[in-house]
Each structure stands twice: as structure tokens, then as C-alpha cells.
Amino acid sequence: MDKAAKFESLYRQYYTPIYKFCFRFLNNREGAHDVTQETFIKFFERMNQQGNKIENNRAWLYKVAGNLCLNSLNKKTRHSKIENTIEIQSVENANPENILIDNEKSRLIRNAIDQLKPENRVLILMYQDGLSYHEMAEATGIRVSSIGKTLWRAIDKISANIKL
């Protein structure tokens, strides 16, 4: 398979999970779209560079997307905190009461996630997408042996914050 076809296949395979990952992280459609595009542009460039082989495509994509999300978030917090709005609204639940409940719930969850350290936030979102411990270690730079413990702390903190 030539490079272009391989890239196209990986793009189709990973676009949606990476977009969802960015969306959950940034809570912003445009931001998530931009970061996803940038991630794949970097991936494309990396694939075209000679002598730069990516061992695990999924881990690499999540790593780059995570870093870009963090950068984007830092820029956003530096420039303005006003944009920090909850975007999630169920299209199907058109009932205003349901929308309010959903928004309240998502606010609660987002607040719980925001209380985590950025690297732990990345980790828990990767875990949600089913990355293996090795992939998470590769993407975050945390040792494989520490991933389980770090993850559990994050899960514990989130579940405590959302009062489950």
C-alpha cells in the first residue's frame, strides 16, 4: 500500500475518535475540528519525512492531539475565560427541561474533569477511548507501571466530584 492510500485509510479510521477526544477535551466544536485537522496535518508531514517511522499510529495521534489540545486550552485561558461555555445540548431532547438537566449534568462532569491535572485529563480521555496501557504510556510519557495507579486516582476523583 502506498503512502497516500495508507494515510487515507488511517485518516478515515482515526478521524472520529480523535475528533471526539478533542471535543471532550476542549468542549468546543470549532476548536476540536481545528485541532483534529492540525493533528492529521502533522501526521501527514511525519509520514512524508524520510527516516521517521511511527511505531504506533494511534498512540502517536493521541499524543499529538493531546498536546495540541493543551496548547489550545492554554491559549484560550490566556486570552479569554468568557468562552468557557457548555456547548453540549441534546438535539433529540428538545424539551427545555431536559436540555437544562443535560447542561447541568455536563457542567458537573466538566468541572470534575477540570479539577484534574492536564496530563491526567488526557489520560482519562484516552482510557475512555480504549487505548492500552502501553499506548497511553507512549502518548503521555508516564511509565506503564504508573498508568494504572494514575488512572485509578483520576477515576476516583471524578466519581467523588460528580457524587456517584
Add this chain to the structure above:
Amino acid sequence: MDHQLKDDEVREVEKIIAEDPAQKRIFDTLKQKRQATLDALEFLNPDEDIVIPAFEPPNNKSDKVYFKPIIWHYAAAAILLLLLPLSFWWYCADEPELQLMEQTELANIEKPVINTEELDYYISPNRCWNQRQLLWTVIDLND
């Protein structure tokens, strides 16, 4: 903790849970928390169907284009490094009178005259040992 475990590890965990009810309670609590967290996180996913846009590759990004700027950067840096000493050498070679002038100027600088009478101050003990040493040397030389 979850699907990350291998088959033999799963069997081992199941065995521990089966043997010890306290362990089972802890395990169930963890499982519940984990599932609730994942459900909560799932709630943050976008609702709409995600349409994958066509990928637009960046223009002028090929292997050659990548390679060329790097080569030119190195070449420019090397030329600059070569030009610096060369320009200095050319500047000095083109103006020998300048070098001569510098030498004569150096020669014309008056050598300091040490007046031993003014150095009495330094003879005092507990002060200026180095200068005293200098004074004695000057006196010795004068003698």
C-alpha cells in the same frame, strides 16, 4: 481493573474475589465507580453525527521541499562562519599602516614611573601587603 488484563490475570483476580468476600466488595465498588465515570465521560461526547471532511494536504510540503530549506540554512550558517574570520583578515591585510599605527600607539604608552617616596603609605603594617612587597622590590632594584 478492566480489559487491560490478560486471561491468566483475569483468572487470578476472579479467584481472589471468589475466595474473599471483602475483596469482592472492594472490587464491586471499584467496578461501579469506573463504570459510572466512563458513563459520565461518555456524556461529553458530541451528539451530532460526525462527518469526516476531506483531508487537504498542506501545499508545498514534500520531501524535497522539506530537505531544501534545511540544507540552505546550514549552508548560510557555514558561509557566515567562514566570512567572519576572512573579513577580519582582509580588513587587517588591506591596511598594514593600521597595524603599524596600533603598534606605535602601544609603544608610546608611557610606562608608569614608580616614585618610591610616595609609597611610604604602603609601608605601614597591616595594610597593603602586596604593595609593600612591590615597594621592596622597587627599592631592591633601585639599589
